[in-house]
Structures are given as structure tokens and as C-alpha cells.
Amino acid sequence: MDQYTYQEFNRTIYRQRLANGLLVQLLPMPGFHKTYATFSTDFGSIDNQFIPYHEEEAVTVPDGVAHFLEHKMFEKADHDAFDLFGKLGADSNAYTSFTQTSYLFSTTSHLRENLDVLLDFVQDPYFTDKTVAKEQGIIGQEIQMYDDDADWRLYLGLIGNLYPHDPMRIDIAGTVDSISKITPQILMQSYRTFYQPSNMNLFLVGNLDPTATMEWVIDNQNSKDFPASETPRRMTKLNDPTAHDVIPFRSLTMNIARPKVMVGLRGIKQFEDGRERLRYKLAVDLLLDVLFDDTSDNYLRLYNNEVLDDSFGYNFEMQRGFHFAYFSSNTDQMERFADEVVAILESADKQIDAARTRFAGIKNAELGRLIGLLDSPEAIANRYADKLFDGANLMDEIRLLKEISIDDLYQVAKEFITPQGISVYQVVPHHQ
Structure with missing residues (x-):
């Protein structure tokens, strides 16, 4: 475990890349009661064209897949990860940006148990036709709600001007039409490509013991079998890197x-x-x-x-x-x-x-x-x-x-x- 000390701030970051490729970083904050964790993948809404894991032909997936995956990861066959966090006294959430998806929790107790919940639910995908159809309705309502938000329409409209032929012009959640095309197979294909440990990082900060916490993470990861890592091959490129396609x-x-x-x-x-x-x-x-x-x-x-x-x-x-x-x-x-x-x-x-x-x-x-x-x-x-x-x-x-x-x-x-x-x-x- 490497240590990086910032003497002027009296802080030390502990960093280790695990055998499966996952980057783990720990920042103890003595005197704090709260611990905050984020588990992130380098996968966002603009990553809609890529060569899937262990395949050779490029695919284009519907707009909104990254955000849809974020929603679906919490739900399992017999439980919801939100409920597990709640029972352990933790607050949990997630968010998707143009280029990243992050899952997080904050807690003042049961750190190891909450950490296991975070790692386990993100690394255990579960998608069925029924649960996907239900989520399409939920996210469709979310999209329609934002359609009535003038500030959001202003922001998204401007991005559409700046990048008129690029995927960032589309709402991160996609459109009602695009998410209707999402299937369990598309979700699993995207998951396998971008949710590899080598494409992810775990960051914990606050009330923690770095040695014990790193051991907990290693134990959790060693209990699982991961396929060989493969660097995601993204096909998305700017239509015009010189910006001459901007709509004035x-x-x-x-x-x-x-x-x-x-x-x-x-x-x-x-x-x-x-x-x-x-x-x-x-x-x-x-x-x-x-x-x-x-x-x-x-x-x-x-x-x-x-x-x-x-x-x-x-x-x-x-x-x-x-x-x-x-x-x-x-x-x-x-x-x-x-x-x-x-x-x-x-x-x-x-x-x-x-x-x-x-x-x-x-x-x-x-x-x-x-x-x-x-x-x-x-x-x-x-x-x-x-x-x-x-x-x-x-x-x-x-x-x-x-x-x-x-x-x-x-x-x-x-x-x-x-x-x-x-x-x-x-x-x-x-x-x-």
C-alpha cells in the first residue's frame, strides 16, 4: 500500500491497485465521525458506441444506458441495496454524468458491513425483462419531469448548440423513446464492458483505519471471481474537434x-x-x-x-x-x-x-x-x-x-x- 503525505494539510492518502485492477484510495480524517465512500466506473452517458467485452464488432446502444444501469444496480432478486444500507444506518445514493457513474454511501457506524454492501451490489448485476420494463416507466417519468424544467432545458439546449452532432447533446437519462429500446441483454453487455474492476475506483474518506479498511476491501474482492480485464474500447469521437460545427x-x-x-x-x-x-x-x-x-x-x-x-x-x-x-x-x-x-x-x-x-x-x-x-x-x-x-x-x-x-x-x-x-x-x- 503506497502512502502519499501532504504535510501542509496533515493528511496522508493510502493507495493500492488490487490484483483484479481495482484502484483503492483511503484518506483518514482523525476526529471525524462520518465516513464517506464512492465506488465509480469510467462510464457515462456519452459512451454509447463501443466494442463490447470479448467481442470485435462495435455496437451503438440506446441513449441513457449508463443512467439506466445506475438505477438498476440497486435492485436484486430478493432485496434492494437501499434497504440494506438503511438497516445499517447509512445514507446511500448514486449519480451518472456524461463520463462517469458513481455509487456512494455515508455512515457513522458499521463501516465494514456498509462497504461490503457497496462492493457486493455493484459487482452483482441482476436484470430481468420485468424489472427493466418497470424501470422504463420510472425513468420515463423522470425525463418528462425535466422536460418541464426551464433551467434544465436552457442548459441542455446550450449543450446541443455547442455539440450538435455529439452524444452530450442528449439528456444523460436519454429520451422516452431511447430507453424503451433498452433490454436486459444491452444492460449486461454494457456492464461487462465498463464495470470491470480495472475500469473502476474506490475512494473512502473520513473516520477509518487505513490498514484494516484495505484488508476488508481485499478480502471482499478475493472472495469473488472476475473475468480477465480488458481495456474498454470506446468508439465515440467528437464530430468536429475544431468546434466549427457549433450552432451560433x-x-x-x-x-x-x-x-x-x-x-x-x-x-x-x-x-x-x-x-x-x-x-x-x-x-x-x-x-x-x-x-x-x-x-x-x-x-x-x-x-x-x-x-x-x-x-x-x-x-x-x-x-x-x-x-x-x-x-x-x-x-x-x-x-x-x-x-x-x-x-x-x-x-x-x-x-x-x-x-x-x-x-x-x-x-x-x-x-x-x-x-x-x-x-x-x-x-x-x-x-x-x-x-x-x-x-x-x-x-x-x-x-x-x-x-x-x-x-x-x-x-x-x-x-x-x-x-x-x-x-x-x-x-x-x-x-x-
């Missing part, structure tokens, strides 16, 4: 009280190194704070002129194979909002020049926020993205962030902000 503008009419607008910016830089990717992400986060945080002249000017309001927000998302930023607000001045955001982005160098006196405060605020997350077992585990950032954790993020200077922002602005990558999406009230 679309709008949607819904029954809402006020207009909503979102400006998106799609990045095109490709990365071979995960730490380089993480450093880029942290630098872009700082760049967006320089341009748009609520201490900036841009924000105050637009707020005072009622171009945006307290609903304004921005974010940068980076996942396997793609990254983008978005800026949104409820506003009666949709066109002006979009024009102003685009103008700020296109004048990024001048904006950075003007923010030199503010930069230290912005960077310290972000450092303070990340350092504050060190007291949250959930935040530490959920921020971990194994292969995306070459195994970097929250403490690695803090170290990298400290290295970034304002001069680094000029380079990331040049790399990230391209004219063809900009798009606007509106959700407009019926009466307007």
Missing part, C-alpha cells in the same frame, strides 16, 4: 414568467497529460472569476443596468474529451446580455490587464474555498476524477492553484476563447 443561436418558447438566456463557450484544446488538464481547468476558473465575479466592474455595470440579476451564474465544466463554459441569467435584455458577455470574452487580455490589483484577492478566495472543502469528506471524494486528472485529489488541486499567476491567464484565454466556439441559447415566455 437557438431559442425555445416555454410557459415561464421571465426570459432566460445562456451564453456558451466551447474549448478545443486537447490534453495528453492529466495534470496539465487540471492546471488548465484551475486557470480557466480563475480567468472566469477575473472577468465575471461579483467584485468585477463588468458584473457591477451589468447589474446596475439591469442586464443581469441575482440569478446570474457561470461555470466551467471539464469532462473526458470535452470542456466548455456557460454564463446565464434571467433577463428582459437577452440580446444585450449575450452581446455584453461575448464582448467581455473577446477583450479578455484587456480585462486581465485591468484586474491585476484584484487578482491576488480572487486567487486567495478560490484557495480559501478549496481549503474549506478539506473539512468535507463528501467534497473530497466527489471532486476526485481518476483518469481525467491522473489521480489528482483536492489537495493536489490546491497545490496547483497556488502555482498559477495572473500571467498564466493570458495563455489560457488565448487557448480557450475562440470565435467559432461561442453560442447563445434562449428560453422565451409564450407571451413575448
Whole structure:
């Protein structure tokens, strides 16, 4: 078991890759009562084209399979994993993103028993025609519910503009039509391909003894037989890596009280190194704070002129194979909002020049926020993205962030902000 000590945080991570390929990481937090665990697979909604395990021909599965699998894994022939966690006093959940599926629990007692439940239910698939049909109805209702959510439609609409021919344009849950095509055979095919231990990682943080906990994991895994590992072969590639397929503008009419607008910016830089990717992400986060945080002249000017309001927000998302930023607000001045955001982005160098006196405060605020997350077992585990950032954790993020200077922002602005990558999406009230 390898140890990685972060002396400035008085924390040590224990890491071991097991014989079956599973990566296990443990972060003890002395003085904490809670333990939080995540068990994740490098499989998300965009992974709909792949060569199945031990096969040679590529397949395309219906949109929504990864999310459907997440729902179905809890249900077994004679029990539900949620009930087992409940009896042991643990809270459990799961989530699916574009590129990852994670199963989790938090507990203050019975750690070994809860850990066994987590590992056992995720590594014991059970699918029947009857249970799949029942889940199709449940997820279909979930999809229809989100269809009535204007903020979700705004977000998904913008992604559809940024990636009009790529799978991320589709809701992570799929569509009512696509999930109707999911069968037990498709679920098992996807499971065998992506739920191999070598494509998964287990992260525990909080009240734990690393030696004993690692032994529990090894005992659990040694009690099972796993087929030989095989690296998943994904076939999904961006339709146009240069982003010249971005749709500049679309709008949607819904029954809402006020207009909503979102400006998106799609990045095109490709990365071979995960730490380089993480450093880029942290630098872009700082760049967006320089341009748009609520201490900036841009924000105050637009707020005072009622171009945006307290609903304004921005974010940068980076996942396997793609990254983008978005800026949104409820506003009666949709066109002006979009024009102003685009103008700020296109004048990024001048904006950075003007923010030199503010930069230290912005960077310290972000450092303070990340350092504050060190007291949250959930935040530490959920921020971990194994292969995306070459195994970097929250403490690695803090170290990298400290290295970034304002001069680094000029380079990331040049790399990230391209004219063809900009798009606007509106959700407009019926009466307007």
C-alpha cells in the first residue's frame, strides 16, 4: 500500500491497485465521525458506441444506458441495496454524468458491513425483462419531469448548440423513446464492458483505519471471481474537434414568467497529460472569476443596468474529451446580455490587464474555498476524477492553484476563447 503525505494539510492518502485492477484510495480524517465512500466506473452517458467485452464488432446502444444501469444496480432478486444500507444506518445514493457513474454511501457506524454492501451490489448485476420494463416507466417519468424544467432545458439546449452532432447533446437519462429500446441483454453487455474492476475506483474518506479498511476491501474482492480485464474500447469521437460545427443561436418558447438566456463557450484544446488538464481547468476558473465575479466592474455595470440579476451564474465544466463554459441569467435584455458577455470574452487580455490589483484577492478566495472543502469528506471524494486528472485529489488541486499567476491567464484565454466556439441559447415566455 503506497502512502502519499501532504504535510501542509496533515493528511496522508493510502493507495493500492488490487490484483483484479481495482484502484483503492483511503484518506483518514482523525476526529471525524462520518465516513464517506464512492465506488465509480469510467462510464457515462456519452459512451454509447463501443466494442463490447470479448467481442470485435462495435455496437451503438440506446441513449441513457449508463443512467439506466445506475438505477438498476440497486435492485436484486430478493432485496434492494437501499434497504440494506438503511438497516445499517447509512445514507446511500448514486449519480451518472456524461463520463462517469458513481455509487456512494455515508455512515457513522458499521463501516465494514456498509462497504461490503457497496462492493457486493455493484459487482452483482441482476436484470430481468420485468424489472427493466418497470424501470422504463420510472425513468420515463423522470425525463418528462425535466422536460418541464426551464433551467434544465436552457442548459441542455446550450449543450446541443455547442455539440450538435455529439452524444452530450442528449439528456444523460436519454429520451422516452431511447430507453424503451433498452433490454436486459444491452444492460449486461454494457456492464461487462465498463464495470470491470480495472475500469473502476474506490475512494473512502473520513473516520477509518487505513490498514484494516484495505484488508476488508481485499478480502471482499478475493472472495469473488472476475473475468480477465480488458481495456474498454470506446468508439465515440467528437464530430468536429475544431468546434466549427457549433450552432451560433437557438431559442425555445416555454410557459415561464421571465426570459432566460445562456451564453456558451466551447474549448478545443486537447490534453495528453492529466495534470496539465487540471492546471488548465484551475486557470480557466480563475480567468472566469477575473472577468465575471461579483467584485468585477463588468458584473457591477451589468447589474446596475439591469442586464443581469441575482440569478446570474457561470461555470466551467471539464469532462473526458470535452470542456466548455456557460454564463446565464434571467433577463428582459437577452440580446444585450449575450452581446455584453461575448464582448467581455473577446477583450479578455484587456480585462486581465485591468484586474491585476484584484487578482491576488480572487486567487486567495478560490484557495480559501478549496481549503474549506478539506473539512468535507463528501467534497473530497466527489471532486476526485481518476483518469481525467491522473489521480489528482483536492489537495493536489490546491497545490496547483497556488502555482498559477495572473500571467498564466493570458495563455489560457488565448487557448480557450475562440470565435467559432461561442453560442447563445434562449428560453422565451409564450407571451413575448
